[in-house]
Structure formats: structure tokens, C-alpha cells
């Protein structure tokens with residue numbers, strides 16, 4: 001390290017030669033490059049500051065952290081500098097790429113246990129170091145585990161790292177909703193008491209499953225569903241049936257990490273001593289087993305991009321349909337997201353019940369072979385739902401009741417869980433979807449893309465041209481025309497207004513009817529789809545923009561934040577070049593209303609439903625104080641009111657009990673009246689007798 005620090009990496013773009021693209025994240029593109037004066041191959045992460053919204057603090061933090069890092073398992077930055085509106089971060093080139101890339105290229109069903117143990121041991125070493133330094137990484141996942149040709153493993157990407165020792169404003173970042181949903185710990189989602197480095201342990205457990213299965217649990221679901229499932233379901237884990245190939249110690253370590261109560265999770269230091277790591281081997285073993293025979297990183301990256309482009313081109317017709325565009329938006333799900341009960345119900349209805357089976361709903365003894373694409377892991381953990389699970393009184397005990405029933409149950413599930421959500425997480429869930437800055441063109445006649453093409457560094461521009469040409473070749477005839485659309489042309493796209501109030505047609509129930517739609521939402525390419533994978537998303541975004549072709553009206557370009565980020569410490573979302581300083585503590589009116597409105601609407605909607613039911617109940621109670629005959633009719637009326645929530649059902653049964661007791665009292669009264677009348681009669685006759693005698 002000391003030797004490296006002595007070498008001075010130049011801070012001028014002219015001193016670097018960019019080669020091919022080797023990776024893409026949400027806000028960055030990574031190139032292999034040559035540092036000319038030092039004659040050393042490096043990786044350069046090029047961040048488009050315009051696309052980073054107001055997260056300049058985050059970027060600064062990432063770069064600062066990366067420069068200060070001094071550990072063999074943590075990727076450090078050599079230097080960083082800005083050029084145009086791009087930030088270049090120069091770092092060691094990890095020629096093997098990320099574990100996610102390797103999985104996608106050659107191990108779609110995951111790695112073998114010794115490989116996993118070796119990878120995870122190295123990652124844990126990085127976490128022990130970071131945690132000891134007071135850092136929470138907050139984005140541990142296979143996409144951020146990089147490997148070099150000699151098998152060295154480094155944990156990368158400090159885009160969302162937080163410092164445990166921060167005070168004041170920065171401390172608040174730990175109450176901020178960041179991370180990638182599938183890997184995100186429940187306490188990070190819930191935002192009740194903040195979180196600490198144990199959040200990384202959860203992500204580490206999810207990463208272990210990702211390495212074992214080739215994808216993270218719930219990765220095929222849209223973000224909101226992932227959030228709900230993570231909060232509601234028992235934690236995922238390794239399944240005895242499906243994961244027979246893995247050892248008991250592997251199952252144990254995963255289970256130890258994926259405990260919902262962060263206090264019960266072991267520290268990184270303690271985990272490192274777990275017997276599971278007896279299976280770990282040398283770095284050289286990794287080179288032999290997972291790197292040998294792989295094409296160079298740049299080629300692999302291109303192949304993956306082409307594969308995804310193919311997928312999108314093949315499904316072009318789907319994307320041309322406006323409704324599907326909305327659906328596509330929904331799948332990508334962030335910027336136009338609406339936190340709305342109806343939408344959540346619709347979402348639930350979209351997911352075939354076979355996919356919606358919660359961990360808690362599947363008996364582990366079923367021994368049923370699971371769909372290889374099913375991302376929901378671990379029936380084994382499912383038998384004993386955790387005590388800290390959100391209450392869900394109407395949770396179905398099984399999903400065997402057929403498709404419709406499954407969907408309906410799931411809707412109830414969602415409703416109940418929403419009802420059970422304390423207000424803060426409710427806001428947090430809303431908050432997890434950034435409202436993008438005004439991309440709609442209302443503020444600026446140019447989109448980011450247009451600006452980008454104007455002032456992009458010439459090296460990046462020329463690489464983009466080559467990339468465009470290549471993608472034209474790859475996309476074949478159909479796509480050629482579209483993919484050749486220059487970015488500047490696409491820039492004319494009117495991005496959807498990013499208010500949180502979604503247009504009515506966006507998630508209208510009518511589009512959830514057809515099976516085709518379901519297929520669309522659960523495509524055959526499921527293993528390929530990973531909502532959290534930066535590469536796929538970005539690729540989709542571009543291709544969809546292109547394939548959308550003529551339809552420039554809406555939904556074609558939606559900017560997604562790969563990590564969800566909001567809340568306490570975060571000020572308004574503003575553009576780096578928008579003239580508004582980042583990190584202002586006072587939210588703008590529009591961002592405030594965008595964050596609060598959906599929650600208020602949701603509450604209003606629920607209130608008005610409850611109000612209707614109450615009016616019916618009051619009417620009934622008024623009627624029931626009338627003649628006895630009307631009681632029965634009234635009771636029938638009551639019973640016909642669909643019981644939508646358990647509270648309503650409770651009220652209904654109370655009313656029925658009251659009716660019954662009123663009926664009983666009336667009968668009793670009549671009996672007493674009769675008795676009285678008889679007594680009166682008797683009394684009268686006695687009196688008459690007395691008078692006559």
C-alpha cells in the first residue's frame with residue numbers, strides 16, 4: 001500500500017487512455033484504462049454528476065472513503081478529479097470483474113460451496129476492517145465483490161457507505177433509506193431506530209444466498225414487493241430440500257446473518273470464526289475454478305449487454321404498447337412510483353400465487369421441487385415465523401386455495417401489513433422512491449442526455465460511438481433503427497412527470513386481467529431480471545428508450561436511482577447544475593408534497609372506506625331500536641356488508657351481539673308486561689272480592 005501511495009497518479013484526463021467499458025452502475029460507467037505516465041492499467045469509474053441529482057455529498061463521501069482505505073480486501077481509489085461534468089475515479093483494475101458478472105456469464109445457478117466460502121471469507125475480512133474503522137458499507141452484494149486475475153477479492157462501491165462516528169447532519173444519514181432493496185436489512189427499510197453495522201451482516205447473508213443460487217431472494221419482484229416481503233416474511237435462507245448440496249455450516253451461517261433482530265446477528269469479527277470458513281480455500285483456487293476459461297472482462301460485459309438487448313428487442317412489441325410502457329415503468333418501479341393502497345393491491349394481484357407464497361406459508365416438509373426460478377428461498381426457515389414479524393391477522397395459512405384465492409389472500413396480506421405499519425415506515429416506504437428532479441422538460445428544454453452529448457469528454461464520446469455502432473450490429477435489423485438513435489435524439493423524450501401521483505392509467509386494474517400481462521411481468525427470462533442489478537437496469541432503460549421509438553410521449557425514459565435514498569437528512573432533489581446548492585436542509589414545497597401526498601391520499605382513502613362502513617352501521621343501529629321484526633332484517637343487511645378489515649368485522653359482530661341482546665330484552669319486557677297484566681288482573685279480582693265481601 002505504502003508503495004502504491006508513493007506513486008502519484010495524475011489528476012488530468014489527458015494522462016489516461018480509456019479502453020473498453022467493463023461495467024455499469026446506476027450513476028457510473030467503468031472503463032479499463034491506461035495511466036500513460038505510469039504505464040499502468042487502471043479502472044476508471046466515470047460518474048455523470050448531472051445524473052447524480054443532489055447526491056454530491058454521497059459522491060464526495062464515496063471518493064474520500066475510497067482514498068483513505070488501506071486494506072487488501074477493500075477497493076481503494078488512487079485519485080479522482082472532474083472533467084466537464086464528469087467525475088473520474090481512478091482505481092486498481094480488477095480484471096476478473098464482479099462476482100455478479102461471473103455468475104451471469106458462467107454460473108447462473110450459483111457457485112460451489114468452497115468457492116462461496118473463499119469469496120465470503122475475503123468479504124468478511126473487508127467488513128471487519130470497515131466496521132472497525134466505523135464504516136457501514138450498506139451495499140454488500142455480488143455486484144460489488146470484485147476479483148482480480150490472481151484471485152484477490154476486493155469489496156467495492158462506497159456509494160452509500162456511512163460513517164458510524166458521524167455527528168450532526170451526517171449522523172442523520174444513518175436514518176436514511178439507502179441500499180439495494182433485495183439486500184437491504186429490515187431495520188433499514190423500517191427506519192424506526194436507525195441502524196448500525198449489523199445491516200451489513202444482513203446484506204452479507206443475502207449475498208451468500210445470491211452466490212449460492214445465482215440470484216438474491218425476491219430479485220424478480222418489484223422493489224415495493226421486495227420491501228413488503230422482507231418485512232413480512234420469515235427471513236430467507238438455504239432450504240434443506242433444494243439446497244442439499246450445501247453443508248449444515250453454510251445453512252447455519254446464513255441463518256445467523258438473516259435474523260430480523262439486528263442485535264441477534266453476529267458481528268463480522270465473530271462470523272469470521274465460523275466453522276463454515278473451514279471450507280474456504282486459497283485465492284489461487286478461485287483463479288483456477290471460476291476465472292479460468294472466461295473471456296476478457298470487456299468481452300464478457302459486451303456479451304451480457306448484447307444478451308439483454310436481445311431480450312428487450314424480442315419483447316419490443318410489448319414495450320410499444322403504451323400500457324406496457326407503463327407496466328415497464330412499474331417494473332422499474334422507482335421514479336414514477338406511487339405509494340397507494342390500490343396500487344399495492346394491484347401489484348399483489350399481478351403476481352401469480354405460486355410466486356407469492358411467503359416463506360411462512362410453505363411447509364418445509366413438503367419436499368416439493370421448487371421452481372428453479374423461484375426466488376423465494378427457504379421454506380426451512382418458514383415454520384417458525386419470527387416473533388418480530390409484522391402482525392397479519394388474516395394471513396392465509398396456505399396458498400393452496402387456487403389462483404384467485406391466493407391473489408385475494410395476498411391482497412388482504414398487503415392491506416393488513418399496511419394497516420400494521422407504523423407511520424414512519426409508511427413514510428419510509430414512500431420515501432424509498434426518489435422523485436426525480438424535473439426531467440419532464442418543464443424546467444429545462446434539454447434532458448441530461450442532451451447536455452451530456454454536448455460536453456462529454458471526447459474519449460467517452462468516441463467510446464460511446466463505438467458502442468452505438470456495436471449495439472446496432474448486435475441488435476440486428478429490428479433494433480438497428482432504434483438503437484442507432486443518437487442519445488441527443490432520445491433526449492427529446494419527455495420524461496414522465498415524476499410526481500408521486502401516478503396517472504390513473506398507469507396502474508389501472510384493466511391491465512392486470514390478461515395472462516399475457518402476467519407473462520410479461522414474470523418473463524421467461526426471470527433469472528436474467530434483477531431489479532437491483534445495475535447493468536440490466538441501465539441497459540433496459542436505454543433499449544426501452546430506443547425501442548419506444550416513435551412514442552416519445554411518456555414513460556420511455558425513466559431515471560431510476562439504483563439505491564433508494566431519502567429521508568431525514570436529505571434535502572430536496574436538485575441538479576448539480578441547477579443552481580441550487582445540494583444538501584439544503586429545507587425541503588422544497590414540491591418535494592415535500594411529493595413525499596407526503598401519497599401517504600395522505602392512502603389514509604384518506606382508508607378513512608373514507610371506514611366512514612362508509614360506519615354510516616351503514618349507524619343506520620342499522622338506528623333501525624334496530626325500532627320494532628322487533630326489523631331486527632332480523634337489519635342483521636341480514638349487516639351481514640351482507642363485505643367485511644373488509646378485521647376491525648370492521650369486529651365492529652359488525654359487536655353490533656350483532658347488541659342486536660341479539662336488544663331482542664332478548666324486548667322479549668323479556670313483553671314477558672314482564674304479560675306477567676304484570678296477569679298480576680294486575682289477579683289484583684283486580686282480589687280487590688273486587690274484597691269489595692263485595
Ligand SMILES: Nc1ncnc2c1ncn2[C@@H]1O[C@H](COP(=O)(O)OP(=O)(O)OP(=O)(O)O)[C@@H](O)[C@H]1O
Pocket residue numbers: 022023024025026027028029030043045075091092093094095097098101143144146156157159534562
Ligand atoms: N475497479 C474495477 N475493475 C473492474 N471492474 C469494475 C471496477 N469497478 C467497478 N467495476 C465494474 O463496474 C460495475 C459498476 O461499478 P460500480 O458498482 O462502482 O458503479 P455504481 O454506479 O456505484 O453501481 P451500483 O449500482 O452497484 O451502485 C461493477 O459492478 C463492476 O462490474
